[in-house]
Amino acid sequence: MSLKEREQRQLRRLETLIDVVFGITIWRLFMLLPRPEENPEWGGLLDMLLDSGLNFAVALIALLIVIIYWIQNNLLFKYLVRTDSIHIGLSIAQVFSLLLFLYAISTGIQFEANAATRIFESASACLLGVCSFAAWYYALNKGRLITAELDAEEAGAITERIKAEPVTAAITIPFAGGAWMWELSWFIYPVVVYIYKRKFRRRS
Numbered sequence: 435m436s437l438k439e440r441e442q443r444q445l446r447r448l449e450t451l452i453d454v455v456f457g458i459t460i461w462r463l464f465m466l467l468p469r470p471e472e473n474p475e476w477g478g479l480l481d482m483l484l485d486s487g488l489n490f491a492v493a494l495i496a497l498l499i500v501i502i503y504w505i506q507n508n509l510l511f512k513y514l515v516r517t518d519s520i521h522i523g524l525s526i527a528q529v530f531s532l533l534l535f536l537y538a539i540s541t542g543i544q545f546e547a548n549a550a551t552r553i554f555e556s557a558s559a560c561l562l563g564v565c566s567f568a569a570w571y572y573a574l575n576k577g578r579l580i581t582a583e584l585d586a587e588e589a590g591a592i593t594e595r596i597k598a599e600p601v602t603a604a605i606t607i608p609f610a611g612g613a614w615m616w617e618l619s620w621f622i623y624p625v626v627v628y629i630y631k632r633k634f635r636r637r638s
Contacts (some may be wrong), residue, residue, distance in 0.1 A: 441516035524569035531562035552610035563600025594634040
């Protein structure tokens, strides 16, 4: 088996590993939702929602973040033709960051949410975005792991676009001290995406 064939096989295995971790993460987010049996004082669905509204909001935001990163991951891997040890290491760091983000969400739900838990969640989401960007940047510029069919303009647009996720996560950190303010700050994401797209159009 040639080196190219081995690297292509490693890429398929890496894709499978990442998909499995994303699937587990989505399942674990569902399992973190409040259960009626956890509090017998709840008289109905409305009581549970009123008492655990923030927990549901955090779980929903976490799910949206995971979906965004999964879609992003599919986009980036679409252009990969092979992988190497450095790219695998960066991708494993991304997977670990995803699990760390899940851990941060679980601590914020299991314990009473406060500034520390929210900063932990934002920081882990930011780390996930940084690792994702690093893996793409290496594959594009250093490892030469990208298909030749991807032209420079589209590659540049993707590079600018994926900066929005870690930047959004970083922006939410100053809002960690306020209930609902931190949750609402995540919805600045479309604005950040728009700004980076506009910035790229001006440069090209």
